[in-house]
Amino acid sequence: MIVFDLMLAAAILVAGWSALSAPDRTGAIAGFLVFGLLVALSWVRLDAPDVALAEAAIGSGLTGALMLRAAGRMAPPAADRVPRAQRAAAALLACGLAGGLAVAVMDLPGATIVYDPLVRADLGQSGVSNPVTAVLLNFRAWDTLLEMAVLLAALVLVAALGPRGTPRPARLGPLYTPFLRIMAPLSVLVAGHLLWLGATAPGGAFQAGAVLCGGLLALYFGGALRPAAVPAGPLWALCAAGVAVFAAAALAAEVLTGTLLAYPDGADKIWILAIEGGLTVSIGATLLLLFTGLRQGGARA
Amino acid sequence: MIETWLPVAILMTSLGVAPVILMIPDGARTLRTTVNLAAASVKVCLVGWLAWQVARGTDFEARLPVAPGLDLVLQADALSVLFLALSAVLWFLTTIYAVGYLEGGTDRSRFFGFFSLCVAATVGIAMSGNLFTFLIFFEVLTLATWPLVVHRGSAEAHRAGRIYLAYTLGGGLALTLGTIWLYALAGDVTFTPQGTLGNLPAEHPVTLRIIFLLLIAGVGVKAALVPLHGWLPISMVAPAPVSALLHAVAVVKAGAFGIMRIVYDVFGVETTQALGLAMPLAAAAAVTIIWGSLRALTQDDLKKRLAYSTVSQVSYITLGVALISPVAAIGGLAHLIHQGIMKITLFLAAGNFAEGQGVKKVSQMDGMGRLMPGATLAFTVGALGMIGVPPLAGFVSKWYLAAGGLDAQAPLVIALLAGSSLMNAAYFLPILHRAWFRPPPETPAPRLRRIGWMLAVPPAITAGLILAAGLLANAPFSPLGWTRFIVSLEYI
Amino acid sequence: MMVLTLLGHLLIAGGVVLLLLAALGLWRFPDLHTRLHALTKADTAGVALVALGAGLLSGSAATLVPLTLCAVLVAISGATTGHLIARSALDEEHASWRSTRHDSV
Numbered sequence: 001m002i003v004f005d006l007m008l009a010a011a012i013l014v015a016g017w018s019a020l021s022a023p024d025r026t027g028a029i030a031g032f033l034v035f036g037l038l039v040a041l042s043w044v045r046l047d048a049p050d051v052a053l054a055e056a057a058i059g060s061g062l063t064g065a066l067m068l069r070a071a072g073r074m075a076p077p078a079a080d081r082v083p084r085a086q087r088a089a090a091a092l093l094a095c096g097l098a099g100g101l102a103v104a105v106m107d108l109p110g111a112t113i114v115y116d117p118l119v120r121a122d123l124g125q126s127g128v129s130n131p132v133t134a135v136l137l138n139f140r141a142w143d144t145l146l147e148m149a150v151l152l153a154a155l156v157l158v159a160a161l162g163p164r165g166t167p168r169p170a171r172l173g174p175l176y177t178p179f180l181r182i183m184a185p186l187s188v189l190v191a192g193h194l195l196w197l198g199a200t201a202p203g204g205a206f207q208a209g210a211v212l213c214g215g216l217l218a219l220y221f222g223g224a225l226r227p228a229a230v231p232a233g234p235l236w237a238l239c240a241a242g243v244a245v246f247a248a249a250a251l252a253a254e255v256l257t258g259t260l261l262a263y264p265d266g267a268d269k270i271w272i273l274a275i276e277g278g279l280t281v282s283i284g285a286t287l288l289l290l291f292t293g294l295r296q297g298g299a300r301a
Numbered sequence: 302m303i304e305t306w307l308p309v310a311i312l313m314t315s316l317g318v319a320p321v322i323l324m325i326p327d328g329a330r331t332l333r334t335t336v337n338l339a340a341a342s343v344k345v346c347l348v349g350w351l352a353w354q355v356a357r358g359t360d361f362e363a364r365l366p367v368a369p370g371l372d373l374v375l376q377a378d379a380l381s382v383l384f385l386a387l388s389a390v391l392w393f394l395t396t397i398y399a400v401g402y403l404e405g406g407t408d409r410s411r412f413f414g415f416f417s418l419c420v421a422a423t424v425g426i427a428m429s430g431n432l433f434t435f436l437i438f439f440e441v442l443t444l445a446t447w448p449l450v451v452h453r454g455s456a457e458a459h460r461a462g463r464i465y466l467a468y469t470l471g472g473g474l475a476l477t478l479g480t481i482w483l484y485a486l487a488g489d490v491t492f493t494p495q496g497t498l499g500n501l502p503a504e505h506p507v508t509l510r511i512i513f514l515l516l517i518a519g520v521g522v523k524a525a526l527v528p529l530h531g532w533l534p535i536s537m538v539a540p541a542p543v544s545a546l547l548h549a550v551a552v553v554k555a556g557a558f559g560i561m562r563i564v565y566d567v568f569g570v571e572t573t574q575a576l577g578l579a580m581p582l583a584a585a586a587a588v589t590i591i592w593g594s595l596r597a598l599t600q601d602d603l604k605k606r607l608a609y610s611t612v613s614q615v616s617y618i619t620l621g622v623a624l625i626s627p628v629a630a631i632g633g634l635a636h637l638i639h640q641g642i643m644k645i646t647l648f649l650a651a652g653n654f655a656e657g658q659g660v661k662k663v664s665q666m667d668g669m670g671r672l673m674p675g676a677t678l679a680f681t682v683g684a685l686g687m688i689g690v691p692p693l694a695g696f697v698s699k700w701y702l703a704a705g706g707l708d709a710q711a712p713l714v715i716a717l718l719a720g721s722s723l724m725n726a727a728y729f730l731p732i733l734h735r736a737w738f739r740p741p742p743e744t745p746a747p748r749l750r751r752i753g754w755m756l757a758v759p760p761a762i763t764a765g766l767i768l769a770a771g772l773l774a775n776a777p778f779s780p781l782g783w784t785r786f787i788v789s790l791e792y793i
Numbered sequence: 794m795m796v797l798t799l800l801g802h803l804l805i806a807g808g809v810v811l812l813l814l815a816a817l818g819l820w821r822f823p824d825l826h827t828r829l830h831a832l833t834k835a836d837t838a839g840v841a842l843v844a845l846g847a848g849l850l851s852g853s854a855a856t857l858v859p860l861t862l863c864a865v866l867v868a869i870s871g872a873t874t875g876h877l878i879a880r881s882a883l884d885e886e887h888a889s890w891r892s893t894r895h896d897s898v
Contacts, residue, residue: 093471097474097478100478100482100515101478101481103482104478104481104482104485105481105485106485107482107485107486107508108485143367153320156320156323156324157323159323159324160323160410160411160414160415160448161411161448170881172877172880173876173877173880175872175873175876175877176873176877179869179870179873182869183869183870186866236324
């Protein structure tokens with residue numbers, strides 16, 4: 001396998017270079033997409049399938065989609081290229097930073113593995129058998145709650161800074177509708193499957209939300225879904241649902257057990273599933289609106 | 302209980318309010334102003350309470366573990382309170398001013414939302430308990446100010462925004478690298494009076510010098526140390542309240558405050574001197590003071606002249622820190638407040654000149670004292686304070702800095718201060734002369750709009766504060782009294 | 794069992810050959826339409842063969858079914874995206890052809 005790993009590493013470098021050296025934005029984004037998929041593969045090789053799934057779905061797929069949309073909205077880059085001296089200076093700075101970081105990391109007093117034994121010892125009480133889900137939604141649920149808040153904050157910022165109005169997607173021809181008829185329901189099914197699977201195997205709310213968002217995006221491109229036509233209030237409610245469910249669960253757990261986000265004994269799995277269900281819907285909606293933008297409640301008429 | 306919740310509450314009065322304001326529709330002016338001013342007043346009250354508690358010796362700390370050995374820590378010590386009080390009071394006044402200034406403009410919810418976010422970051426910087434937390438809020442501040450700098454949306458504003466980001470994000474990289482390196486060496490960098498490094502300086506003198514350089518370069522961009530100051534005059538395209546916020550409260554002050562934290566609470570005064578780092582820092586501050594004043598002399602654009610004046614004046618703070626003398630430190634720390642209230646007065650008054658008569662250049666200032674007496678009076682008080690005329694605030698800080706120069710056996714500092722004050726006079730007095738002693742132009746430009754109370758009152762209040770800070774310098778809760786209290790903790 | 798393993802390996806080898814051909818076509822063919830021609834067909838078939846082969850090698854129906862589903866999904870989305878790319882390219886050519894004729898008249 002060492003040969004495969006070396007080839008993978010080389011391919012990641014090549015993809016990174018092609019993203020950097022592409023002459024136009026679309027080419028650079030294509031390079032970035034390939035780069036992301038290869039990195040996802042390398043996560044698989046590092047025995048971290050959860051991270052691989054998240055990288056492929058969100059890190060590469062959705063981020064790439066967001067970039068493509070941004071590139072479509074930006075004015076074409078100025079004809080004159082960046083001067084050679086400026087590029088060289090940037091490269092020098094980047095190398096200096098990387099070198100400095102390398103030196104700094106070498107001073108680290110050997111990483112201490114704190115979580116692994118802890119998780120192993122308590123996995124039985126977490127209500128799920130997938131250690132990643134156990135950490136995200138039980139042992140360190142507080143972090144995940146904050147992550148959801150960050151996602152919501154990102155949407156608020158996009159709404160505040162984004163351009164006015166959402167673009168109408170182009171007409172896609174007669175073949176697209178049959179495609180949609182298969183893909184849209186399937187994405188819901190797969191999202192549900194990933195959500196359920198999260199308890200025992202790689203999967204969970206973030207991956208499920210990303211797949212759901214893929215299905216919603218397909219609907220949006222087909223013209224079947226027009227977020228701009230929907231009043232902003234319900235959309236905001238949908239996006240805030242994840243944080244709201246999570247916060248409500250935290251408070252309820254506080255009342256029931258006396259500790260924030262410590263679920264009642266034996267009922268862990270139900271609590272986790274309920275929270276993850278809310279998160280999935282919310283993540284799907286938030287990611288979709290990050291892509292399409294949304295009409296603000298009368299503010300930008 | 303209160304020891305944990307008060308810092309969080311102070312942070313949330315702007316961090317929690319920012320998204321609410323962002324989501325208020327643009328037309329709902331009354332609602333937005335109410336939310337804004339209510340939050341700002343609550344913050345002023347909470348900070349007052351906090352100051353009282355800190356003076357009594359209560360320890361405040363709120364902690365959120367992020368990873369093993371890496372905590373987000375909010376705390377409040379005397380130095381935090383100094384910066385908190387400045388930002389809380391001036392945020393309140395600037396908000397009133399901005400509501401009046403942006404009357405009828407577009408994207409006001411966006412503006413005030415990011416305005417709040419900006420103050421939230423400033424407050425977070427003030428209350429950071431360790432270098433990691435400081436870094437997080439420092440970067441949040443960079444990103445939160447960008448929408449304000451480009452608020453007008455013109456090509457020029459976007460260009461200024463790009464330059465601003467290039468400088469500040471570049472500085473952020475240096476700061477990040479230095480922080481990671483220091484954490485790798487020391488394990489944890491909690492801000493502690495007289496330094497937190499223990500016996501590390503003896504073991505890694507060279508590495509620590511490099512780290513110091515990285516950290517100071519990182520915060521020095523925001524503190525506008527020459528040659529890292531280029532963004533400041535360019536970002537003058539922003540609306541007047543933003544310039545006031547950038548110069549007096551948030552960005553520049555965050556940089557100066559960072560220098561204080563790094564010298565006092567990370568390295569410690571003794572270590573800084575032992576590693577031979579104090580002298581170069583003082584030299585950088587001296588160069589900045591001279592260079593900023595020189596450039597200010599030749600600017601005809603009023604706001605640009607003020608911007609270069611900021612470059613120069615903020616380095617008084619750095620100088621006070623770098624001189625390694627308790628007396629100079631009192632001067633430098635007090636100047637954090639004094640420069641804030643003086644500069645905000647100047648910018649608010651300059652904003653009124655531009656709004657009321659369309660006057661944006663020094664050469665157009667003829668007769669402004671007759672056309673807009675209130676704003677001109679405030680501007681005069683601010684300018685005289687900057688020059689260091691007694692009994693105004695600027696005199697107090699310069700007096701202590703000069704005495705500190707003698708105390709640190711660096712008599713050159715006196716020459717530096719005298720030269721800088723002369724140049725301050727050289728670029729401020731002609732403006733005042735034009736405004737008061739030259740007749741207005743034969744056909745004065747038509748008045749653009751009436752200056753309502755929202756625009757007129759804030760500079761009047763800050764001008765009053767300049768006078769009070771100078772006259773009542775010896776009162777226990779004056780900026781000078783409070784800095785004496787801080788310095789007694791740092792130099793024992 | 795032996796037969797299934799052998800069949801699985803053969804299918805994967807066949808799939809890899811098809812994918813290589815698709816890559817070769819993408820590299821060597823002169824314009825978008827010919828490239829699409831090489832890519833869509835060989836790609837879909839190649840992925841399907843690899844998935845089937847992997848399913849056979851695993852020897853369990855629980856693995857074979859999702860793998861087959863994957864192959865079907867790749868086939869559907871591959872065909873649709875190929876169609877969409879060709880369609881938009883055709884639209885652009887059409888537009889440029891019209892504008893050139895306009896200019897010459």
